[in-house]
Amino acid sequence: QVQLQQWGAGLLKPADTLSLTCAAYGGSLRGYHWSWIRQSPEKGPEWIGEINHVGNITYNPSLKSRVTISLDTSKNQFSLKLRSMTAADTAVYYCARGYYFDSWGQGTLVTLSA
Amino acid sequence: DIVMTQSPDSLAVSLGEKATINCKSSQSVFYSSNNKNYVAWYQQKPGQPPKLLIYWATTRQSGVPDRFSGSGSGTDFTLTISSLQAEDVAVYYCQQYYSPLMYTFGQGTKLEIK
Numbered sequence: 001q002v003q004l005q006q007w008g009a010g011l012l013k014p015a016d017t018l019s020l021t022c023a024a025y026g027g028s029l030r031g032y033h034w035s036w037i038r039q040s041p042e043k044g045p046e047w048i049g050e051i052n053h054v055g056n057i058t059y060n061p062s063l064k065s066r067v068t069i070s071l072d073t074s075k076n077q078f079s080l081k082l083r084s085m086t087a088a089d090t091a092v093y094y095c096a097r098g099y100y101f102d103s104w105g106q107g108t109l110v111t112l113s114a
Numbered sequence: 115d116i117v118m119t120q121s122p123d124s125l126a127v128s129l130g131e132k133a134t135i136n137c138k139s140s141q142s143v144f145y146s147s148n149n150k151n152y153v154a155w156y157q158q159k160p161g162q163p164p165k166l167l168i169y170w171a172t173t174r175q176s177g178v179p180d181r182f183s184g185s186g187s188g189t190d191f192t193l194t195i196s197s198l199q200a201e202d203v204a205v206y207y208c209q210q211y212y213s214p215l216m217y218t219f220g221q222g223t224k225l226e227i228k
Contacts, residue, residue: 035217043221043222044207044219044220044221044222045164045207045209045219046219047216047217047218047219050217058214058215060216061215061216094163096163099211099214099217100154100166100169100170100209100211101154101156101164101166101209102166102169102175104163104164104165105163106163107163
């Protein structure tokens with residue numbers, strides 16, 4: 001089964017841009033949807049958006065104005081950028097495969113500090 | 115958006131007894147064209163990403179013990195653990211993937227040992 005490994009800065013300042021990357025090991029990006037999901041403390045997961053292997057993208061309408069998801073098939077990676085970060089964006093961010101999510105990254109705790 | 119509402123919010127069950135978690139969607143997540151319900155169930159333990167247990171409402175993910183089962187159709191779904199084991203203590207989430215514009219999760223059910 002594919003393994004997802006994610007990385008990126010976890011401590012940001014208000015108004016910063018969050019940048020995370022997720023690499024798929026042991027499997028190709030082809031034929032699947034690839035999502036970013038976040039989870040605030042003590043809450044259910046919130047889907048941020050997805051991209052498929054040909055670059056079709058769908059975003060959560062509540063975040064659409066601040067989010068960009070992109071794909072690098074040559075590196076078997078996909079990425080998330082979330083602009084204008086506020087305290088409300090504090091969460092653990094995950095990458096995941098599919099539309100029911102059968103593989104997940106390890107998670108990145110993102111916090112803000114002035 | 116399709117809202118997924120779980121009940122109860124928390125549940126305490128004795129070891130070896132049955133645990134039942136319910137999930138209700140705000141609209142039907144059944145596609146008559148393929149006779150499938152677009153619902154998945156996840157288990158999440160502290161410090162870990164969610165783990166896929168069930169997809170298409172009733173299909174058990176590879177490697178998941180057969181004491182876990184999913185049922186339901188339309189708007190009402192159930193996750194059943196037939197004989198609770200200590201390692202099943204976790205938070206459980208349902209998710210709909212019927213709407214390709216917006217995947218949504220339930221708020222979670224915390225399962226503990228009585």
